[in-house]
Structure formats: structure tokens, C-alpha cells
Amino acid sequence: MSEDHIRGLDDLAAAIADGAKLAVPADYSGPAMAATRALIRRGAKHLHLVCVPVSGLQAELLIGAGAVDVIETSAVTLGEYGAAPRFVDAVRRGKITLKDATCPAIHAALEAAAKGLPFMPLRGIIGSDLLTHRGDWKVIENPFTAGDPIVALPAIRPDVALFHAPLADREGNVFIGRHRELMTMAHAARQSFVTVEEISKTSLFEDERLAAGVIPALYISAVVEAKSGAWPLGLWNAYGEDKAFLRRYVALAKTDEGFAEVLTRWPDEPAMAAE
Amino acid sequence: MSEDHIRGLDDLAAAIADGAKLAVPADYSGPAMAATRALIRRGAKHLHLVCVPVSGLQAELLIGAGAVDVIETSAVTLGEYGAAPRFVDAVRRGKITLKDATCPAIHAALEAAAKGLPFMPLRGIIGSDLLTHRGDWKVIENPFTAGDPIVALPAIRPDVALFHAPLADREGNVFIGRHRELMTMAHAARQSFVTVEEISKTSLFEDERLAAGVIPALYISAVVEAKSGAWPLGLWNAYGEDKAFLRRYVALAKTDEGFAEVLTRWPDEPAMAAE
């Protein structure tokens, strides 16, 4: 881990610069929500959010807090809780620049960065209005078959990848199991900041079964312990989402005032849920 | 698993057709040597061997037995035992068509197939004589930066991927741990045939730690149990190579007669090593 001075969530939030290109996973794949609250607390601005490949409450909160200038995503939704009200409002008012994408395009553009490639080809997309509005996507000829157009996507190299995982060790190795997109994010990004439920005292490489699902410390700039760090969202195989909180959030965030109330009352610890 | 009729090594060898494009891993990454002997026994011919990304004794034996027409590889070597004598002899006599490559090019071409892409770009290579001799590799322009040439590699879609692993379950899920190139091979190939040390009675998906290192049965056509299936080579975390056998092999295989003797005397069981 290169950033030894990062010890807590506020250090971590301070290390994510205003204007950073910030990659975050889908809400179901390890969102670092405690760190996201710290980012909002420090008043982060001008973020270019890259959702891998979609987001929900995390993008919603950052947008509502005015931290996001640009969002690159294949969708923003609160799933069964409904539309993301601050996202929808920001779109309607033109407050954020949209880079609408499709899931495999975001994966492919990150893989390009992870491979140090300037671009990655991808099938599909041609004829979609996504392409019309994505000036940064190009259609090229398949060099091996005449008359076979294919989309070329420029690499996405995030400044920072930020996510939450169940377990790391003290050297900075992080267990992500089958959530392999987190590994691609870490390979692609310049820096990766990770919050975890627990820091193991022994190396994750001691158990070869565990090792197959580990991102090596080589790619990790800092790990911060954050119990329930995905709250109010869930963490795979650990805990579910806080349904009561989310229902309440959706009701409140319909208005600017309601959302301001959420921000004001949202404590550092998940106490609001316990009300 | 789609090929339920495959019960033993000879069934498996019969299912690999003459002329097949056959992908095999490096000698240190799970070579299916018992299956390779079965292939030689059945007199396989005209194989197009794709070594991922190099090979050793496995390519050497298949070449010596006259089973290989084309070999695509980044190297063939017996490592500390020296050059691969039948490979070197076949090259000198022009008996095989060489598709000399470089390791990341073979990985990239397989990844292209795994993604259903016609090609994958790759840095490097330009100025290497590999490119001069690979009529199937092209140099294209980076579509996003003028004057930036980059190599485009056509996808390699093997007919069959063949490898040996420590463990599978009865549904055909195969544990490969950190040997992720085996997963890419299985994703890229039309069919994957796997030999394993052991078949687990319980699903490999029952242990989430194990699951991160598993190729799902979806990609596996057949699994055959073969104890010591990598012999005389080693299997990661299980057993080492048979040094005495390999030293003896290298000495014998220097001549056509010596190699013929190896083939004749090589039993189905690893008895030669015990002499």
C-alpha cells in the first residue's frame, strides 16, 4: 500500500481530489457507502463518476450533494425502491453531464485501461442512440473482414477506484471472491481505495483457496476498516440492505428540502436507521 | 457437461478430432499428460496446437509422435532439462508449420475469442520479426490518436481446450485457483475437456471461497478422473515433476530411435518412472 498515511475514512476522502475520475461498483457489488458519506462531508466537487457498470444510492447521494459534474453509467436506479430522485432531478435540470453507456462497454473500456490499451473493440451498439451521443466512441472497420464495422471504445482509466469488501490483510491484499469486476477496476485505476469489514491478521495468500479471489496489494493504495461500510446498502454474503432506511430515503429525497434533511441528519454511524 | 458419453481417457482422446485446433496450457499450469498419451495412442493427426502461451513436454511428445501439423506458441522448452529435442528436430526438418508468437499475444487472441471479438489490439511487437512472419497479424492505426500504429491480433478460437486440474465436481465445475489462463482457454474454446485428480461429491459452489477459482460447468464438455494425470510433469500444490524420467527422456529423445523407444515403452500408467 503506497498511502500509509490513510488511516480513517476522512483521510481517504481527503485523498480523493476534487475533479477525480472516480470508479464505483454497482450497489450490489460492494459500494463504499461510509467512504461516500465522508466524501460528501468534505464537500467533494466536480467528480467524474464512472459506474461499473451501473449505480444506485451511491451515485444518487453524490449527485444530490452536488459532488458530481459528469456521470458515465449504464443506469442509475434504486431498484425495487424506484427511480433515484436526485439523479432524475439533476438530469431534468441539466445539472450533470451524462455519458450514457451500456454495461459491457464500461467493462470493456476498463479492461482496455487494465491492459494499457488505448481502446477496446466491442460488438453491438451500432444503431443505438447511445452511439449518437457518445462523441468519444468510434466505429472502425474490422481489420480482418471488409465491410464489418465494429465499435471502438476509448480506455477508461479512473484516477481512483473506490469499493467496499468483506476482508483484507495488513499488507493490503483484498478478498473480492467472485466479484471480479472489482479486480478489473483496481487494475484499471491509478489508485484504489478500499474499505473493509475486517482486517485479517494473517496473509490472505496463506490459503490458496482464498488467493484465487484476492486483489494483490500491488494494486491497492489504502485499506480502511469500516464496519457495516456498505450501509444502508448490503454486502454480499454478509448483510442485506436496510429496507426501512431506503424506503424512507426515497420518500424524503423527492424534494430538495427533503434531501437536505437527509444530508443534515445523516450521521457518520448508521444511527438514522435505528430511529 | 454436454458430452456425457465421455467416461475415460480413450473416450476423451476419441472426441478430439484429427485436425482440431487444440489449446494446451504451459507445462507448469496443468498439462493433461495422461490424456496426451491417450491422444498419441489413438494416433491423432494434423493437430493445430495452441500453447497458452508456451509448452514443453506436451508439445514435444505430440510433435514427436507426428500428431502436429501446426504449432502456435511463444516457446517450446523443457526448462532446466534443456531443449525439446523432437521440437527442434521437427523445426530443422521443416516438418511442422511454426506460428511463433509472444506470450501476451496468445493471451490476447484467446481473450478476443472469449469476448466474441474478431480481434484484440496489443502494444509492442512492431519491429519484431515475429510480425514479419505472421501474415495473420496486422498493424492498424489507433482510431483515437493519429500516427499511433498498434498490432491487431485475430481471435484464436480453439476447437478444444485440454488441461488437468486438481478437483472438479460431478456437475462438471472445475477448480483452477489462480490459474486463470485456464478459464480464458475454456471461455475461448468451443469445447473444454478436463482431467482431474479427484471428483468431489459436493458442489464446488457450496464454498464461496472455492467458487472464486472455479470454471463453471457451462464451459466444460467433459471431466475425466485421472490420478497423477499430469505425470511426468507436476501439478501445482499437488506433486512435482518426475525428474528422473525427464532426464532420461531428454537423453533418449535425441534420436528418432530413442524417441520411438519412449513411445513403445511408455505405458498408460506411470510405471516407466518406477523402473
Added chain:
Amino acid sequence: MKAGVPADTIAPTRRELLIFTIAGLLAGCGHVAVGAASPIPGAAALLQRARSGGALRVSVLGSTRNNFFTNGGVELFDCAAQGRIDAFFLGGGQIDGEGNVNLVGTGSYPSTEVRWPGSFGSAYLYFLVPRVILFREEHTRRVLVEKVDFISAPGTSEKGIYRPGGPHALLTNLALFDYDRIRHRFRLRSVHPGHGVEEVLDNTGFAFDRPDDVPQTPLPDLEMLALIRGRIRDEIGEVYPNFVETAFHRGLDR
């Protein structure tokens, strides 16, 4: 309640009919993938798996028991491109008569009046999965429009565009349509019991073909209903516990 209600006494719910109908559209498939927030397609795929005696492989995103992907979020898309997924499901805020799908919003992009979540994987999977089933419960002129405001994924492609996949059928609360890839149009296959062709015409914003006599959508038989209400309810309940509370027949408190 799960197994206590005799299936032969109770008519299928609307959603049970949809599950049964989708399952029929999956006949002959080897592998069906079900995306996020898709309880009815998920139940349908599991039903068809049961009917196939397990020959059909089903991957349900979000499931632990029925999701065997191990290569992260990209695997669904790679798997489709390899030709290893035979059927997939797409919804749509708008769907038009050529099979174009809009998951982005209405009005002028980017400041759309109504903004939906976004295109997800549609702009890719619609090209690569042979049998894409369009599924949207709401059947109104608001959803089934003449021309979508934004094409998330086009129903058809020009010659020369690599496209092994595309629309196969469209299922709503009212009716089932087949998609004709030659004519780039929907053709009404059947209308669900309790509804009529006029109702379908009144509520569809695009023109479509239809036979002179439009059949009724077949109902599940007793064996199927028992399967849906028993095993399938259990299996899909792993991923969608709230859904199974409302979608299946619940006896007198229905």
C-alpha cells in the same frame, strides 16, 4: 399456503399466466440468462428448466443458488458473445413497432422530461442473444409507441452489421406477439383470456400484423400450475421474496 391449495380448483393469476407463457417461449433453449429485477422471467426460466428435466441451464443474476458465473460482471456479456446464451429478456420504457427499445427517457436527450434508469446491457445483448424476449406488463399507448424517443437498442440492423441476435417475441398483460425479422414488425400471436383484439388495438401505439382469427393464449394445465405454485415459487423466492408474496395464487386472501 405453498402446497396446500389444490391447483385444480383455482384459476391462474395474471402473473402465473405470464410465467407459463414465457416458459413456452424458451422451449429448445440450452441456456437462458435472467438479468436484474426480472422476477417473472426468472420464474419462467426456472419453470422451463423443470419441464426440461434439468436440460435447460438457467443463470439468474442476483441468485446464489442459480448463478454460476465466476468472472465478474463481464461474464454475462462474454458468455452471450460466445454464443452460449440462447435467450434473454429486455423490458422498455418505450417499445416501438420495429422492436426498438427505449430505456433512457422521453423527450429530448439529454434533458429528458421523464428519465428512466438507463440502457443497461440492452445495446449489446439485443445484438448477440438469438432469442430476446421483450417483456413489459403494462400494455398502453404510452409504452407501445409508434417510434421510441431514444433508441437504447435497435430492433433491427442494416445488412453487414454483426447481429446473430434480436427480438423474438413481445409479451404484455394483454397479449403475446411474435417478431418477424424479415418484415421488422410484430405479429399478434394470441390474446390473454379475458381480453380481446379490439382492446389490444386500442392500447397499442404501433401497427402490427395479425391472423384473421386470433387465438387465446393457452393456460397452464393443472400439473404446470402445481409446479409453478410449488417448486418454482420456492426457487424464485430465493432472489425475490417480496415478489412471491403477491405474484402467486394465495387462496382466499388473494
Added chain:
Amino acid sequence: MKAGVPADTIAPTRRELLIFTIAGLLAGCGHVAVGAASPIPGAAALLQRARSGGALRVSVLGSTRNNFFTNGGVELFDCAAQGRIDAFFLGGGQIDGEGNVNLVGTGSYPSTEVRWPGSFGSAYLYFLVPRVILFREEHTRRVLVEKVDFISAPGTSEKGIYRPGGPHALLTNLALFDYDRIRHRFRLRSVHPGHGVEEVLDNTGFAFDRPDDVPQTPLPDLEMLALIRGRIRDEIGEVYPNFVETAFHRGLDR
């Protein structure tokens, strides 16, 4: 024997000198990767790690204790392309004065008279790793040729070719050369103790630059020798047990 011989009484072996010299070439690196069949570079990287107090990260292919890659065979190459590998090692059946490397064979390709294993990752890593150290023990006109018969990986590239990496130094049993990326030539930096410039000239097939006074390659001091013969011997012995039997000082039975 491992720790029993007092380091101050015994001169370094040839290979101990090579290990020490390579370690010096790695000063300032953050991450060094060591490929297959590379015991001396591996020992050197581990030595430099020890000298850096652990600040240098070392990935030794084939090691269990010092290999933390988890994404299969492609990870080394991806990692290099991400700019996360600062130094790597290449050998060569032939190496010429422009830094071109031949790992394929002599004579006319493909039916080469002498066939070597093949190019491995050279045609890629030589372009992408900033500090590639060419290492070949044999220093003869057979190896160090005017022009290689086959370019596995070129020492230099035309303008416009993406190439953040390239040759940094060449080390043999006789001498250490720096590579001048502007002039595309080697420059003799030092000659190992017991050898002279004339011997180097006689055994080198290509022209190279040199200072008027060629220094002697520095020897490891006592502390370094003790480190090499103790901890480094143990660490590299994990991967290369046969190597440590011969490469390090063994006392009277040397």
C-alpha cells in the same frame, strides 16, 4: 554451511558478483518482476528488496512465497502495460549492438539451424518495462553479435511507436554495459575483477562505446556478502533449490 562461513574471509563467487551487480541496477525501482528460469536475476531482485528495507516489491514467477499475481498468465503483461513494473530481465541466444534480442534461432527462419525455445514475452515486455536488463552469462562473439539473425524484440523503435520501455543495461560474465537510448549503442561501464578491456573487445561481436579508463565492477562488501549468502540464498532457494547448491560460496568444497 549457510551461515557458518565468515563472509570476511572469502571472495565472492562469479554468480554472487552478478547478483550484487544486478541488484545495483534495480536501485530506485518500486516493483521488479522476474520471469521463468531466472535464478540470478531473482536473487538480485530479492537482494535489492532486502537493501530497500522492503520498499521494493518483487514478483518471482514460479515462486509461492513471492508471487502475488491472481489473474493468471496475462497479469504480468497487463501489469507491465499499466506501468506497474519498473524492471524486468531478458536473455538472448543472440544480442546485437543495437540491443536487438534473438530468442528464436540462427540461420534462416523458419527452418533455423539452431532453434531456441522462442520469444516468450520479449516482443512485448521490451517495449513496456522502463528498465529492461539484458543478462547473459556467456560473453562470446557467438552470443554478442553484430546483427541478430532474428529479431525477437527490437532494441529501439522508430518515432511514433508506443514504447515507454527498453534496454537499460547488459550484464555478462565479463562486463557491465549501459545502453544509450539516444545513440542506440552500448557503452562499457565496468569490467569484472580478473578480466580486462581487451578480453571484452576480443569476445564482443559488436562495436560499443567506452570511457578512456574503464573501472572495475565493484565487489559486494562484507555486509552484502553475508546477506547474499544468508537470507537471499534461503529466499531464492525456494524456487531454485539446485541453483543455490552451486551459485553461492560453499567453503572448502567450492
